[in-house]
């Protein structure tokens with residue numbers, strides 16, 4: 001469960017989000033929609049506590065941003081999968097090493113890591129490409145790798161920031177369908193996008209943000 | 218266990234990726250440890266060296282020809298009372314004759330018909346290194362005896378050697394302090410470069426929930442590896458040099474260098490760990506947010 005209470009954050013040079021009230025259930029699929037510069041990325045960063053609120057608080061699972069310690073933030077992030085527009089894959093590591101990274105952080109054994117990375121790559125359709133470097137994959141493949149890296153730690157929620165931003169329409173739809181599949185298995189998904197056409201008519205909750213405020217939820 | 222292996226391999230990779238800066242850190246640690254090691258060995262041998270040198274302090278005193286042996290014995294008992302004199306050995310005219318014979322293989326009596334060699338006395342100086350002795354004042358007191366004709370001594374050169382020895386120790390200590398800080402600085406700088414080069418990895422790790430210590434660990438390991446390599450190299454070189462010079466110095470100066478390999482290695486290792494730990498902690502504390 002995610003809960004945002006009277007949340008505000010303003011950057012020094014202006015911009016940010018203000019007075020956000022919002023909550024999300026454990027199995028929900030929600031789109032965060034709004035034009036560029038409306039505050040989607042800021043809101044997501046507040047949720048995974050890359051930014052800490054100046055007013056109000058964020059509650060995610062058992063963690064409350066109010067007076068949270070660095071170490072708690074680390075533990076909270078193990079329950080949250082992040083997917084980015086620019087994939088955030090490490091260029092100097094191959095696909096296997098990229099996907100394995102979250103498992104090293106948790107402290108899994110070598111055998112477990114090999115098994116789980118293989119399963120998760122099969123799941124996103126990248127089986128057999130373990131030794132490829134990010135530069136040797138297409139945009140769609142890199143984005144699926146990014147999803148695999150988010151999924152491998154079996155998170156409670158996935159936060160996706162414009163994940164389709166660099167993908168063509170067909171690949172974008174495939175990604176959304178893939179997210180729906182993940183959601184059916186019980187993972188909450190919050191996906192930010194400025195592309196209304198991509199998400200309309202799929203029956204998911206739509207949270208609209210404009211100028212840093214939520215208009216309709 | 219696998220987590221540790223992962224962090225360790227990350228540390229090694231860091232080290233390898235920045236070979237040149239790693240090398241400069243290893244070199245500065247190496248230098249620090251060589252100097253420390255030399256100082257350790259020198260200080261372990263200080264009292265032995267001073268004792269060795271003072272053992273060679275010999276003042277030879279020649280008495281005037283007309284002085285009788287009884288008078289000489291009286292003077293010598295006064296010499297023994299001089300501060301800094303350890304012992305004396307009187308060499309009678311007969312002894313001198315024997316020494317001459319053994320050294321030159323000639324009987325002086327046969328050559329010139331009488332014994333021209335004067336009575337002499339060897340004055341030995343205290344060996345104890347705890348007090349510095351003033352050779353000049355001993356010489357002056359000896360000169361005040363009317364019965365003494367000539368005084369031979371090598372005191373000046375030996376006290377000069379002692380002076381150089383102390384200067385050397387002081388110089389090395391100052392250099393040690395400087396290179397100690399330089400090596401902390403170069404290690405910290407090496408780690409800082411690695412941290413900059415790893416910005417994306419650090420960011421990713423933080424996003425997937427790595428704790429601060431997990432993110433820091435490879436960098437600290439990198440630093441400690443640098444220290445370890447530096448201490449291994451310097452220990453090898455020092456022990457090699459010691460083994461080599463031990464025989465040489467013993468053959469030429471019959472001086473046995475005293476050293477304790479275990480203590481030496483232990484000290485160098487702990488010193489390198491201290492340096493590399495301070496260096497890499499400094500870097501991670503300052504450049505890892």
Ligand SMILES: Nc1ncnc2c1ncn2[C@@H]1O[C@H](COP(=O)(O)OP(=O)(O)O)[C@@H](O)[C@H]1O
Pocket residue numbers: 011012013014015016034035036037038039040041042043
């Ligand atoms: N790091 C930042 N520093 C300063 N201002 C920022 C920063 N990130 C975002 N902003 C400002 O906050 C507002 C919201 O930005 P953002 O959350 O990135 O919007 P979106 O993701 O919806 O495009 C914008 O006006 C932007 O200029």
Ligand SMILES: [Mg+2]
Pocket residue numbers: 040041042161162
């Ligand atoms: Mg954005």
